[in-house]
Amino acid sequence: MIFYETPPDEDKRGLVERMKKLLGIIASARKIGNAEIITKAVAEKLGSGWELSLVRLPNISLMPCKGCYACILPGGRCRINDDTEWLLALINEADAVICAAPNYLLGPAGIVKMFTDRALQAMKYRASYNKKPMAVVLTMGREKYRGYADTGLATQLMSLRLHIVDLEIFIGTFPGEVAVAADFHEKIERMANALATAEPTPVAADRCPRCRSDLFRLRDSEMECGICRARAKIEVGKLAFYYFDPEYGEEGQDGHARWLIAKKIEYDKTKDGLIKIQEKYRGGKWLIPGA
Numbered sequence: 001m002i003f004y005e006t007p008p009d010e011d012k013r014g015l016v017e018r019m020k021k022l023l024g025i026i027a028s029a030r031k032i033g034n035a036e037i038i039t040k041a042v043a044e045k046l047g048s049g050w051e052l053s054l055v056r057l058p059n060i061s062l063m064p065c066k067g068c069y070a071c072i073l074p075g076g077r078c079r080i081n082d083d084t085e086w087l088l089a090l091i092n093e094a095d096a097v098i099c100a101a102p103n104y105l106l107g108p109a110g111i112v113k114m115f116t117d118r119a120l121q122a123m124k125y126r127a128s129y130n131k132k133p134m135a136v137v138l139t140m141g142r143e144k145y146r147g148y149a150d151t152g153l154a155t156q157l158m159s160l161r162l163h164i165v166d167l168e169i170f171i172g173t174f175p176g177e178v179a180v181a182a183d184f185h186e187k188i189e190r191m192a193n194a195l196a197t198a199e200p201t202p203v204a205a206d207r208c209p210r211c212r213s214d215l216f217r218l219r220d221s222e223m224e225c226g227i228c229r230a231r232a233k234i235e236v237g238k239l240a241f242y243y244f245d246p247e248y249g250e251e252g253q254d255g256h257a258r259w260l261i262a263k264k265i266e267y268d269k270t271k272d273g274l275i276k277i278q279e280k281y282r283g284g285k286w287l288i289p290g291a
């Protein structure tokens with residue numbers, strides 16, 4: 001792993017243009033695998049003004065969220081002793097972020113969810129995160145087995161509230177195979193450009209223009225985005241979006257954060273009644289490996 005260097009004195013005085021920091025979050029354990037190669041190819045395309053640092057998610061300590069909500073209260077912090085806060089701070093220091101994950105069994109590699117399940121802890125970085133461009137990369141072996149992996153990956157990363165500027169899918173089974181595809185360089189260039197400019201790439205017509213999901217539910221003879229509940233009519237075989245639920249806009253998400261804090265405070269006042277219910281269900285035959 002390369003760590004960021006302290007900027008030289010000239011840099012601090014603004015005499016030398018600062019190297020921009022690209023953080024690559026690799027959700028694959030495969031060394032020099034497709035996720036890693038794509039991330040390095042994007043860094044190469046960005047050019048000499050950018051410095052790439054890499055974090056391999058399966059190699060750091062990420063524990064499951066305990067659901068205590070301690071981190072959401074003003075001044076509160078997560079009590080789990082792992083590397084989540086370290087990674088959230090690295091993201092905060094970066095100018096742009098790529099998260100590249102393989103498709104495992106029709107969904108994104110589970111290690112990404114382990115990380116993003118801790119996203120409530122990232123609320124304190126909201127003001128800087130929502131301006132920070134992030135590109136999302138899915139690597140996978142066969143188009144027929146895409147499942148919900150690309151939408152799932154973008155959805156999980158959305159919870160960090162970074163500015164998602166691109167979602168690209170790369171197909172290849174063996175390490176390095178993605179770079180053989182005819183459209184490899186086109187995708188790399190599109191992603192590098194989106195990260196450098198913070199301008200989102202155009203969203204394909206069969207995806208939700210807000211969250212890039214391509215999973216929809218049938219609602220009143222119309223389509224509803226399975227993630228952010230945007231509504232579309234089907235017009236001459238195309239999705240015509242006409243409603244975006246404000247709950248999933250910036251203000252709606254801020255409102256949800258406030259709602260969570262209010263619920264946490266409400267719980268502290270009302271928990272006595274709930275504890276009586278819990279008491280009835282205390283205990284059980286819990287099995288532990290090796291016991």
Ligand SMILES: Cc1cc2nc3c(=O)[nH]c(=O)nc-3n(C[C@H](O)[C@H](O)[C@H](O)COP(=O)(O)O)c2cc1C
Pocket residue numbers: 028029030032033034035036101102103104105106107139140141142143145146171172173174175176
């Ligand atoms: C356990 C496992 C499950 C996989 N499941 C799928 C899948 O459901 N769909 C798919 O297209 N590829 C699947 N693949 C293939 C990988 O997604 C593909 O090889 C990818 O390029 C790996 O990226 P990496 O080199 O960055 O790890 C699976 C691979 C493994 C090891």
